[in-house]
Amino acid sequence: MDLPVMPPVSPMLAKSAKKIPPGMHYEGKWDGFRAIIFRDGDEVEIGSRNERPMTRYFPELAEAARAHLPRRCVVDGEIIIVTDHHLDFERLLDRIHPADSRVRELAERTPASFVAFDLLALDDVNHMEQPFAQRREALAAALADAGAPIYLTQATTDAGEAEQWFDQFEGAGLDGLIAKKLEDPYRPGERILTKIKHDRTADCVVAGFRWHKSGGVVGSLLLGLYDDAGVLHFIGVSASFPMKRRAELVEELEPYRMGDEVFSEHPWAEWARAEAHQDSRLPGGQSRWNAGKDMSWQPLRPELVVEVAYDHMQGTRLRHTAQFRRWRPDRDPLSCTYDQLQEPVSYDIASVLSRP
Known part of the structure; x- marks a missing residue:
């Protein structure tokens, strides 16, 4: 060449x-x-x-x-x-x-x-x-x-x-x-x-977190939304925090952490089974894109609600990392459903690809 x-x-x-x-x-x-x-x-x-x-x-x-x-x-x-x-x-x-x-x-x-x-x-x-x-x-x-x-x-x-x-x-x-x-x-x-x-917000349940690669501080919050049947689905993460804020989150999340003895009661307890990842991505899933990366996570009682900013949904998941806005202690976690997400009006991709 x-x-x-x-x-x-x-x-x-x-x-x-x-x-x-x-x-x-x-x-x-x-x-x-x-x-x-x-x-x-x-x-x-x-x-x-x-x-x-x-x-x-x-x-x-x-x-x-x-x-x-x-x-x-x-x-x-x-x-x-x-x-x-x-x-x-x-x-x-x-x-x-x-x-x-x-x-x-x-x-x-x-x-x-x-x-x-x-x-x-x-x-x-x-x-x-x-x-x-x-x-x-x-x-x-x-x-x-x-x-x-x-x-x-x-x-x-x-x-x-x-x-x-x-x-x-x-x-x-x-x-x-x-x-x-x-x-x-x-x-x-x-x-x-x-x-x-596009800049939109959603109130999500925080049902777990991952440790930061440096250790000892929070790396990302694991976000979930309920479907019409009352099942909590993992939709993505909020991960962009200053190091000081990551340390503060450890203390804020501590009261909600679940030990091994009650982990089976967590909505995402099935994540350890490989077949659980086939139809819906659960936290902890390995892929070609995170091979070798520690994907283990700490389960939290699904009682915390956070408002996050997001720009785009890919199916039932956030396409990109969500941005933390604020805690929402006034929200009932069960009210955090997919219904709150703005659905864009369908538009045929052929109209975008065709020449003007």
């Missing part, structure tokens, strides 16, 4: 904003794996956000790159999988598998797509120093004849249209917007983009 921009390259990143900034270029924020595709003839390499090769996990995209991308190019974008007209991040996680036979089976069953949104190089030209407006124009021209599963992300400079997308696209599984300055060059690893994500 001999390109004007060679792998590995750390992709340009984004910092958060609460509102859509005016006077910029706007795109949907895809919920997938960030990736940069390098193609030099028949040679294709797919690099991840952490600069590691992902080509072996997505053989169908390597073939798609040979069929639909320019013969010599470097393109920044997002790997996604769509099931039931909706982005499906869980199916992406399944693809990071050590067995090549399993990867190829999944590539046939749930093929991935690639949504392009920036151009780093084309033929013998390095475009990284060019303003984004020129890079976008060159990318659109380069992909004019591309077909599925390679897509050019929809874009607008109309802030009003971006506001509509912010509400609509969530129904297809996107988790917000990305805003870009038209004059900016490509800066690998720098947070010069802007991401605008």
Whole structure:
């Protein structure tokens, strides 16, 4: 491979904003794996956000790159999988598998797509120093004849249209917007983009915690919500605390800790059985993504309620780590149900992937 921009390259990143900034270029924020595709003839390499090769996990995209991308190019974008007209991040996680036979089976069953949104190089030209407006124009021209599963992300400079997308696209599984300055060059690893994500709150039951890797302080709170049948489901964690606050939480949680003698009474007592993790993830479950990590946890009587901020649900679980807001001693834990979660209006992903 001999390109004007060679792998590995750390992709340009984004910092958060609460509102859509005016006077910029706007795109949907895809919920997938960030990736940069390098193609030099028949040679294709797919690099991840952490600069590691992902080509072996997505053989169908390597073939798609040979069929639909320019013969010599470097393109920044997002790997996604769509099931039931909706982005499906869980199916992406399944693809990071050590067995090549399993990867190829999944590539046939749930093929991935690639949504392009920036151009780093084309033929013998390095475009990284060019303003984004020129890079976008060159990318659109380069992909004019591309077909599925390679897509050019929809874009607008109309802030009003971006506001509509912010509400609509969530129904297809996107988790917000990305805003870009038209004059900016490509800066690998720098947070010069802007991401605008949905900010919602929920009252959750705190039914356990994990120790911090440093030991002696709380690492994360394990959150749960009740379903209509009165079953408490593990939905995710709240984990971003200053070290001082982690120490304070040890004292605050101490009165609620359950010993081994009463652990069988805990709603999540089944977590130790491997089969309990097949249909619903319970705390303590191992996966390819946490192999070797201590996933043991301390059960708490499910009597504490916490208000957390979250941005996105993936099925019945929080897609990202929730942010601790405050304790809610006024709330009955049994009232913490899925009903309080705002359900985005369904929106067909095909409408987002289609060209404007």
